[in-house]
Amino acid sequence: xxxxxxxxxxxxxxxxxxxxxxxxxxxxxxxxxxxxxxxxxxxxxxxxxxxxxxxxxxxxxxxxxxxxxxxxxxxxxxxxxxxxxxxxxxxxxxxxxxxxxxxxxx
Amino acid sequence: xxxxxxxxxxxxxxxxxxxxxxxxxxxxxxxxxxxxxxxxxxxxxxxxxxxxxxxxxxxxxxxxxxxxxxxxxxxxxxxxxxxxxxxxxxxxxxxxxxxxxxxxxxxxxxxxxxxxxxxxxxxxxxxxxxxxxxxxxxxxxxxxxxxxxxxxxxxxxxxxxxxxxxxxxxxxxxxxxxxxxxxxxxxxxxxxxxxxxxxxxxxxxxxxxxxxxxxxxxxxxxxxxxxxxxxxxxxxxxxxxxxxxxxxxxxxxxxxxxxxxxxxxxxxxxxxxxxxxxxxxxxxxxxxxxxxxxxxxxxxxxxxxxxxxxxxxxxxxxxxxxxxxxxxxxxxxxxxxxxxxxxxxxxxxxxxxxxxxxxxxxx
Numbered sequence: 001x002x003x004x005x006x007x008x009x010x011x012x013x014x015x016x017x018x019x020x021x022x023x024x025x026x027x028x029x030x031x032x033x034x035x036x037x038x039x040x041x042x043x044x045x046x047x048x049x050x051x052x053x054x055x056x057x058x059x060x061x062x063x064x065x066x067x068x069x070x071x072x073x074x075x076x077x078x079x080x081x082x083x084x085x086x087x088x089x090x091x092x093x094x095x096x097x098x099x100x101x102x103x104x105x106x
Numbered sequence: 107x108x109x110x111x112x113x114x115x116x117x118x119x120x121x122x123x124x125x126x127x128x129x130x131x132x133x134x135x136x137x138x139x140x141x142x143x144x145x146x147x148x149x150x151x152x153x154x155x156x157x158x159x160x161x162x163x164x165x166x167x168x169x170x171x172x173x174x175x176x177x178x179x180x181x182x183x184x185x186x187x188x189x190x191x192x193x194x195x196x197x198x199x200x201x202x203x204x205x206x207x208x209x210x211x212x213x214x215x216x217x218x219x220x221x222x223x224x225x226x227x228x229x230x231x232x233x234x235x236x237x238x239x240x241x242x243x244x245x246x247x248x249x250x251x252x253x254x255x256x257x258x259x260x261x262x263x264x265x266x267x268x269x270x271x272x273x274x275x276x277x278x279x280x281x282x283x284x285x286x287x288x289x290x291x292x293x294x295x296x297x298x299x300x301x302x303x304x305x306x307x308x309x310x311x312x313x314x315x316x317x318x319x320x321x322x323x324x325x326x327x328x329x330x331x332x333x334x335x336x337x338x339x340x341x342x343x344x345x346x347x348x349x350x351x352x353x354x355x356x357x358x359x360x361x362x363x364x365x366x367x368x369x370x371x372x373x374x375x376x377x378x379x380x381x382x383x384x385x386x387x388x389x390x391x392x393x394x395x396x397x398x399x400x401x402x403x404x405x406x407x408x409x410x411x412x413x414x415x416x417x418x419x420x421x422x423x424x425x426x427x428x429x430x431x432x433x434x435x436x437x438x439x440x441x442x443x444x445x446x447x448x449x450x451x452x453x454x455x456x457x458x459x460x461x462x463x464x465x466x467x468x469x
Contacts, residue, residue: 003251003277008152008166012251037250045235045254045322056321058235059254062242064140065223068233082242085142 002041018088035081035092036062036069047071047081051097071095075102110136110184112420113200113213115191115362118146119406120398120413121219122174127417127435129181131426136211137183138202140190144178145171146221148406150244152276153269155407167406174410194366198393215393215420218363219413222356222377222399227261230316236323240270240353247277255349259326260284261314265405267353268297271306274351281306282345287313287331294451315342317350326350358400366391371465375458376402384466385440386419387412395420402462404446404455411443 004012015030020038029038036059039047046056047069060068064083073079073092077099081092112128114121117139125137137144151167162170178185186204193201199212224239231237236255240262246252258279260271263286271281284301289311291298298308309328315337316327330341356377363381364370369390370379380402387395395416398409415436422432447456 001253001256003247003253006251007276009248009251033250037246037252040246040254041252047235055233056235057233058322059238059242059246060226061224061239062245082245083141 001043018086020086020088020090020092022092023094029086031088032085034062035071035073035079035084035086035090037082038086039081039092046094048095048099049097054096070099072099077101107199107210107212109212110134111213111424112136112215112217113138113198113211114217114219115200116146116219116221116398116400117141117144117185117187118219118221118398118409119148119170119174120221120409120416121146121217122178123410123413124217124219124395124397124417124420125183125413126174126177126181127414128421128426129178129183131418131421133417133421133424133426135183136186136213137178138186138189138191138200138211140188142188144175144185144187147241147244148174150241150248151406152248152273162407170406170410191362194362194394196367214424215395216366217387217395217397217413217416217420218360218366218381218400219396219398219409219416220359220362220400222358222403224352225354225357227314227352227354229314231318231323234317234319234323235321236319236348237317237350237352240266240351243270243349243351244273247273253277253279255323255347256280257282257345257347258349258351259314259328259345259347260351260353262286262353262355263288263291263293263298263308263310264353264355265293265297266355267351268293268301270351270353272297272300272304275301275304275306279349282347283328284308285312285314285328286310287335289333312341313337314350323348323350356399356403358403360400363389363394363396363400366394368394368396369465371462373402373458373461375454376404376462380462382462382465385415385436385463387416388419388466390466393423402455402459408443408446408455411439411446414439415443 027042057068060066062082069081111134129135148167148171189204315329318325326345330338368381397412397416421427
């Protein structure tokens with residue numbers, strides 16, 4: 001959910017909306033925002049599943065420290081989506097375990 | 107290998123202030139930050155600051171950030187972004203990964219202004235998506251304008267917990283309650299009152315017991331605590347929420363200070379293990395300084411003053427300021443720090459800081 005209006009920050013500046021692909025689904029995203037922000041705005045909360053127990057993980061710290069939000073981005077696993085900016089046409093996949101190199105490239 | 111006179115690690119309020127102060131005196135400054143923008147956490151702080159006028163009282167963190175960045179740009183500081191400092195060596199050399207390349211930077215003086223990381227709390231279900239740090243919420247809501255949920259339970263009633271709760275209301279979310287394990291509210295009364303006026307209950311002697319949900323947070327279970335911090339059976343309550351926010355204090359990000367061989371002291375009031383430092387912010391390792399949260403968890407306002415102190419001290423040590431000039435500048439800053447560290451909240455930190463300084467001096 002986007003915070004379009006805000007009593008202190010005012011109206012949101014007109015963003016440059018692009019499309020990214022998440023597990024095959026096209027979602028809108030704002031160019032330059034962290035991938036994690038775009039996913040949360042689109043209502044997605046599970047970013048990866050853990051290696052041993054296959055438990056879901058999402059965004060925890062949002063500043064690149066905790067690595068909970070790692071996904072496969074353009075074929076590269078373990079990318080911290082909270083500090084990786086959106087580019088048009090990125091292909092993002094939910095990560096399973098440690099992830100694998102490869103997969104779709106943008 | 108590259109060389110500089112003064113390398114600063116971390117471009118938050120402390121690092122920026124130190125850079126400005128030193129560069130104005132004529133020092134060659136390299137300011138390094140791992141993020142793609144300088145400012146640290148300042149740009150997430152959309153509330154007005156407290157303190158005196160010199161302290162930007164009534165000014166919002168974001169506006170202070172803009173001002174500091176402008177000053178850094180105009181006084182000739184080299185700013186190196188997307189740069190992670192991974193090591194610090196005995197000859198004042200930093201190992202840095204910058205834009206995916208490794209480089210070494212040798213400096214005459216180094217300031218570690220690395221800030222802090224949020225404390226977490228482990229409870230059943232705490233790894234579920236939807237359990238987040240308060241800093242994460244601030245980043246998402248105030249910078250990226252994304253609400254990660256609609257109904258939030260806040261754990262912790264320190265200033266961060268109270269302020270972020272209010273910021274969630276401003277962004278249109280509902281805060282079902284703020285929990286506080288202690289018998290009284292941790293933060294300032296003025297922040298707590300703002301929440302109360304909006305009907306948000308602040309529940310003292312209460313903590314989180316469990317987060318439940320399929321794949322993400324759907325329900326939070328809270329429980330009452332007795333005076334010995336034991337759970338009181340039968341006091342569990344269930345809240346339907348999609349976000350559980352943890353505001354449980356901060357721990358200094360002190361890895362580089364450990365690596366440099368700085369002596370530490372354990373001071374719980376300042377957030378744990380703190381590098382021992384003197385009134386110039388110099389650690390027990392010659393030429394290595396600390397300022398801001400890494401030198402003891404306080405606030406952005408104190409971080410800025412500590413950064414200035416370090417900047418002045420470095421300019422003096424490098425011969426850009428005479429002892430008299432430096433003493434005069436330091437006196438002004440120290441007076442402001444004293445003001446910031448007064449009252450029931452600041453007084454505790456003042457005592458703890460003095461304890462650190464005495465240790466450094468007795469060596």
